[in-house]
Amino acid sequence: MKEKELRRSLAVFSIGTVMKLTDLSARQVRYYEERDLITPQRTDTNRRMYSLNDVDRLLDIKDYIAEGWTVQAIYNHYKKPKEEHEHKPLTDDDVRRILYNEILNQGGFVQPDESGYSGQHH
DNA sequence: TTTCTCACA
DNA sequence: TGTGAGCA
Numbered sequence: 001m002k003e004k005e006l007r008r009s010l011a012v013f014s015i016g017t018v019m020k021l022t023d024l025s026a027r028q029v030r031y032y033e034e035r036d037l038i039t040p041q042r043t044d045t046n047r048r049m050y051s052l053n054d055v056d057r058l059l060d061i062k063d064y065i066a067e068g069w070t071v072q073a074i075y076n077h078y079k080k081p082k083e084e085h086e087h088k089p090l091t092d093d094d095v096r097r098i099l100y101n102e103i104l105n106q107g108g109f110v111q112p113d114e115s116g117y118s119g120q121h122h
Numbered sequence: 123t124t125t126c127t128c129a130c131a
Numbered sequence: 132t133g134t135g136a137g138c139a
Contacts, residue, residue: 015125026125027132045139047125 008056011041011049018050022058029058035071037061037078073102 015026022029032038033048038057040048050058057078064074077098090098 025132027134030126031132045125046127 008052011051011054013050013055015048015050018055018058021055022062024058024062032058032061032071035075037071037074069102076101 013021015029018024018029019026029038030048033040038050038054038061040050040054043049061074064077065071069077
């Protein structure tokens with residue numbers, strides 16, 4: 001049943017609608033796009049169009065920001081784990097790795113782990 | 123009217 | 132991040 005997923009990915013909201021739905025400023029929404037936290041589509045006239053998934057993610061991002069997360073940390077949060085967040089089985093090592101990474105980036109002293117994390121950290 | 127990009131008394 | 136300019 002992949003139809004739902006498809007519909008959730010349909011870009012149907014204008015930035016104005018997204019602003020109301022997320023209570024974020026257009027500036028913020030565009031900024032998060034610039035940081036690759038979301039990737040809305042564009043119309044033939046260069047207008048941004050957001051999907052249900054985009055709005056959903058924006059809502060999450062809003063919470064993370066409120067909790068003090070760095071855009072960089074959030075970026076890695078979405079980039080790294082394939083099994084995403086909550087409800088999925090993660091091994092202890094996965095959790096430790098993800099946490100380690102996010103905590104480091106949180107401080108802003110480390111570059112976003114692009115090496116993909118080759119080694120172990122204890 | 124709304125959104126876009128760019129730039130900052 | 133906000134805000135205003137000048138377009139589309």
